[in-house]
Amino acid sequence: MRKIFFTTSIILIFLLVSLTLVLSTIGFETDRFNKFISNKITENNKNISLKLEKIKFKFDIRDINLFLETNNPKLIYKDSKIPVDNVKAYLDFISLVKSKPKIDKINISSKEINIDQLKKIIIKTKPSNLNSLVINKIKNGKLFINLEMYFKENLNFGDFILRGEIKEADIIIRNDLNLTNVSFNFFADSSDILIKNISSKTQGILIKNGNLSIKRNDEINIKSDFSTEIKINKRNIVNYLSFFENIKFVNEELNISANLDNFLDITFDKTFKVTNYVYTNKGKVNELFFEFDKSFKNSFLKDEIHSLSFKDSDLNIRYSSDKKNNISASGSYSANNKDFYYYDFKNNFFKEISNIDLDFEFAQKLSIDFINYEKEENKIAKIFLKVSTKKDKIDIKELQYKENKNLIEVEKIEINKKNLTSLKKIKVKTFEKKDLKNDFTLDFGKKITISGNKYDAKNLNKYLNQKTKNNMLKKISKEIHIDLKNIDTPLSKKLMNFRLLGVIEKGKFVKISSKGDFGDNKFLDISMKNDKKNKRKYLEVYSDLPQPLLSEYSFFKGLTEGVLIFSSIIEDNTSSSKLIIENFKVVNAPGVVKLLSLADFGGLADLAEGEGLSFEKMEIKINNNKGFLKLNELYAVGPSVSVLMEGYKEESGLTSLKGTLVPAKNLNKFLSKIPVIGKIIIPEEVGEGLFGVSFKMKGMPGKMKTTINPIKTLTPRFITKALEKSKESK
Numbered sequence: 001m002r003k004i005f006f007t008t009s010i011i012l013i014f015l016l017v018s019l020t021l022v023l024s025t026i027g028f029e030t031d032r033f034n035k036f037i038s039n040k041i042t043e044n045n046k047n048i049s050l051k052l053e054k055i056k057f058k059f060d061i062r063d064i065n066l067f068l069e070t071n072n073p074k075l076i077y078k079d080s081k082i083p084v085d086n087v088k089a090y091l092d093f094i095s096l097v098k099s100k101p102k103i104d105k106i107n108i109s110s111k112e113i114n115i116d117q118l119k120k121i122i123i124k125t126k127p128s129n130l131n132s133l134v135i136n137k138i139k140n141g142k143l144f145i146n147l148e149m150y151f152k153e154n155l156n157f158g159d160f161i162l163r164g165e166i167k168e169a170d171i172i173i174r175n176d177l178n179l180t181n182v183s184f185n186f187f188a189d190s191s192d193i194l195i196k197n198i199s200s201k202t203q204g205i206l207i208k209n210g211n212l213s214i215k216r217n218d219e220i221n222i223k224s225d226f227s228t229e230i231k232i233n234k235r236n237i238v239n240y241l242s243f244f245e246n247i248k249f250v251n252e253e254l255n256i257s258a259n260l261d262n263f264l265d266i267t268f269d270k271t272f273k274v275t276n277y278v279y280t281n282k283g284k285v286n287e288l289f290f291e292f293d294k295s296f297k298n299s300f301l302k303d304e305i306h307s308l309s310f311k312d313s314d315l316n317i318r319y320s321s322d323k324k325n326n327i328s329a330s331g332s333y334s335a336n337n338k339d340f341y342y343y344d345f346k347n348n349f350f351k352e353i354s355n356i357d358l359d360f361e362f363a364q365k366l367s368i369d370f371i372n373y374e375k376e377e378n379k380i381a382k383i384f385l386k387v388s389t390k391k392d393k394i395d396i397k398e399l400q401y402k403e404n405k406n407l408i409e410v411e412k413i414e415i416n417k418k419n420l421t422s423l424k425k426i427k428v429k430t431f432e433k434k435d436l437k438n439d440f441t442l443d444f445g446k447k448i449t450i451s452g453n454k455y456d457a458k459n460l461n462k463y464l465n466q467k468t469k470n471n472m473l474k475k476i477s478k479e480i481h482i483d484l485k486n487i488d489t490p491l492s493k494k495l496m497n498f499r500l501l502g503v504i505e506k507g508k509f510v511k512i513s514s515k516g517d518f519g520d521n522k523f524l525d526i527s528m529k530n531d532k533k534n535k536r537k538y539l540e541v542y543s544d545l546p547q548p549l550l551s552e553y554s555f556f557k558g559l560t561e562g563v564l565i566f567s568s569i570i571e572d573n574t575s576s577s578k579l580i581i582e583n584f585k586v587v588n589a590p591g592v593v594k595l596l597s598l599a600d601f602g603g604l605a606d607l608a609e610g611e612g613l614s615f616e617k618m619e620i621k622i623n624n625n626k627g628f629l630k631l632n633e634l635y636a637v638g639p640s641v642s643v644l645m646e647g648y649k650e651e652s653g654l655t656s657l658k659g660t661l662v663p664a665k666n667l668n669k670f671l672s673k674i675p676v677i678g679k680i681i682i683p684e685e686v687g688e689g690l691f692g693v694s695f696k697m698k699g700m701p702g703k704m705k706t707t708i709n710p711i712k713t714l715t716p717r718f719i720t721k722a723l724e725k726s727k728e729s730k
Contacts, residue, residue, distance in 0.1 A: 049076040075108075080121050083111040105150045113143040115169065141169025141182065162188040171200075177239045178202060184210065191216050198226060203236035205229070219275065220268040230258040253291035253307070259283050260315070278320040285313040285331070302365040302377075309334040310343075323350045335364060341380070358385040371438050372456040372488070373430045375403055392417045406430045419475045430456075440484060447479040448504070456488045457495075473507030480504055487516070489548035495524060502528070510537060518545050541566040546581055560585045579620040586615070614638050627651035634659070653700050662692030 051074040069089075075082045088107040119135050145164035164186050171179040184198040198210025210226030232240065233255045241250065260283035267276040288310040295304035313331025318324065326348045332340040341361035348355045362383050366375040375381060381403035388395040399410035412424035423444040430438040440452025482500035489495050500514035512528035522544030529538045543549055546564035562584025568577035615638035623630045629649040636643045645659030694709045 050074070080117075082121065083113055083117070085109045085111040103151055105148055108145075108147045108149075110143070110145045110147075110164075113145070115139065115141040115143065118143055137172045139170050139172065142167045159190050160188075162186070173202070179207075203239050204232040218270070220272070222264070222266045222268075224262075224264040226262050228258075228260050228262060230256055230260065232256045251291065251293060253289070255287065255289040257286040258288070258315070259286070274321070276321050278318070278322075280316075280318045282314075282316045285310060285315050285329070287311050288313070300366055300368055302367055303336070305335050305364070307336055309337065309340070311340060325349050333360070339363065339378070352389075352391050354389045356385070356387050356389070358387075359383075369459040371428060371430060372459045373406070373438065375406075379403060381406075404431075416475070420473055421475045428452075437488070447481060448476075450480070450482045450484070452484055454486050454488075455484045458488055458490050473504070476507050477505045478503075482514070493518060493545055493548045495548070498524075500526070503530075512539075535571060537570040539566075539568040539570060546584065560587055573626045575622075575624045577620075577622045577624070579618075579622070581618045582616065584615055584618070614640065631657070647697075655697070655699065655701070655704065657697040658695065660692060660694050 054070060070087050071085065073084055073087050075084045086107075086109040090104045090107070115134075115138055123135065143164065143166055145162060147163075148161040150159045150161075165184070166186070167183045169182040171182055173179060179200045179202050182198075182200040185196045187194040187196075193212075193214035193216075195210075195212040198207065198212065200207045200210075206229040208227050208229070210224065212222070212224040215221045234252060237252055237254050241252070260281045262281040263279070265276075265278045266274060269275050289307065291307040292305070295306040297304050310329075310331060310333050313329050316326075316328045318326050326346065328346045330344040331342075333343045334340045341363055343360035344358070345360075346357040360383055362381045363378050365377040366381070367373070381401060383402075384398065384400045385396070386398040388397065394413075394415040396410060396413040396415075399408075399413075401408040407427070407429045409427040410423075410425070412422070413420065414422045423442075425444065426442040428438045428440055428442075429436075436454055437456040438452075439454040440450060443449045443451075480500070480502045482498065482502075484498045485496065487495040487498050495516040495518055498514065498516035500512060502509055502513065503511040509528055510530040512526055514524075514526045516524040518524065523542075524544070525540075525542040527540050530536075531538065541549070541564065543564040546562050547560065549564060549566075562581045565580045565582075566577065568575050615636050618634070618636035620634045621632040623632060628651060631645070631647045631649070634643070634645040641661060641663055643659060643661050645657055647655065647657035647659075649655045692710075696707045697704050699705050
């Protein structure tokens, strides 16, 4: 009995295994379900027609389930044939036993679908943004899909799983820019979409190792990560220029090579409004070069910067809805295609607010005139800058400049609309070789205090004479105290123990009381008083050494010795001034020597080049109206020559002067013949010679043209001046 039972069991097992093998491989061919499946599908969608030929009844070992399979069925959607390769219909086993077959799911695998075929099908479906994207933006390409559809009672649709692959597709970004050779695998169901292994390329950009997931619940969440290889240069930059219209340095000279990893996380609500987003990327910028449309100029830089290069730079960017936006980069940079130097840049930003930290090496030639500091090219300075910006407001929290022993430190400068609004402290210490040139501190509190051991003011006149349309200090109104022990002035003159008490209103001095010591009992006194009632300021300057105050005026070049007295009445943009210099010499002044030579005053020209021409007094009256300088009168008288001159200087620099120059010998001889009372008699004696010359000088600085005309008579104005001087000498 046991033997029969054992034998029967073996046979049954063998038959079961054999049946399973047959059903799982070859299957059992039947047409019993053809009409049933076709009718059920047509019942649920009148636009679909499915014609089945050979159907095999098979067994899925993996899922332990029975299914019907057919190859190459004819599936037609609105008269468009869909290229289907295989269809499997999974049946409920219990429903088969009850002779009421029920389909649990249908699996459809497609053949290769051409994008043009897909467009024909999509056109006949309900319009949507996705349909529009496929029809208008995708060309070429191949599609493979595997669709699993799950059903409820009466073949009502329940859920689905879609798998597939797209290869060799081209996507139009713009008319002149396409993504080519796009390929990826995808998976989708009713709640999620997952796209993997995304790769593509366009002009200069290769996308690879891309992944994208879309989750649809109460909100829609999209996450993506992908790598990019960027090689943009002169050949392909034209395709991207329109994307960067507002960035001035992006032009046809841009060259970039980079490898970046990108990450995106974005969330939408049910109305597709963005509620949260984060975009980050990190990677290596192998090379970046751009050329400015207009060279970058700065009063401190000797050379303009027309291009910047970066290499071997680590880049990190984060841009998000939580306001924690930042960009950081560090590596090497070069200006104007020269040597590379280290830099480290960080910027935390949101909307119009930026917080920047910049640490870099600097090798360009640098000059700061107001402290007479100059850094030679290729000497390495280290600069650290910590600054915040918002619209027109710049807040420099910290600035540190180091070069060898030279140090400049700035704390808390606020600039609003190009105007300085506040400052905490500036510390300066500079050297020329081993000699200390500057050592002072500026403190900006309730009052401005400048104090220290040394200040190099050799270029201060040049700096003050620079024309600027904007006064950065016009928001500043404070008392100012200056106490400097040693000041280097032009022409190697030293000023010691300089002290100043003053008041600044809206960036301009309205009150000054100061004194300095040149040594050898020679002093400098400056005072300014403010008449608020008449809206006038009265400036007075007395100096036992005129040269340091006049060094930047080419007209006074060659002037030595003497005493300077200057007074000016200042009213808004106009001023009326008077300058007197007494007991001075002119030595080797090119303009004077040229004038004397042209006038054929050979002896005087030799004197001017040797020991110099002495003058007892020079008096200048000047009016200045919004940059137009009118020389009402310049009169200089000396034992060798006398001069009377007038003219003007325009804001552009154009200068025009005219006057009379007479050797003192001729002038004295002429004056001796003038009666005490009576009209001027013109000498008529033969052989008395010329009185002097009249001259005209006109042109731009350095290009003045001079003309000379001999004269036998002097103007009444000149004679009046000569008589006044003659009376003074008596």
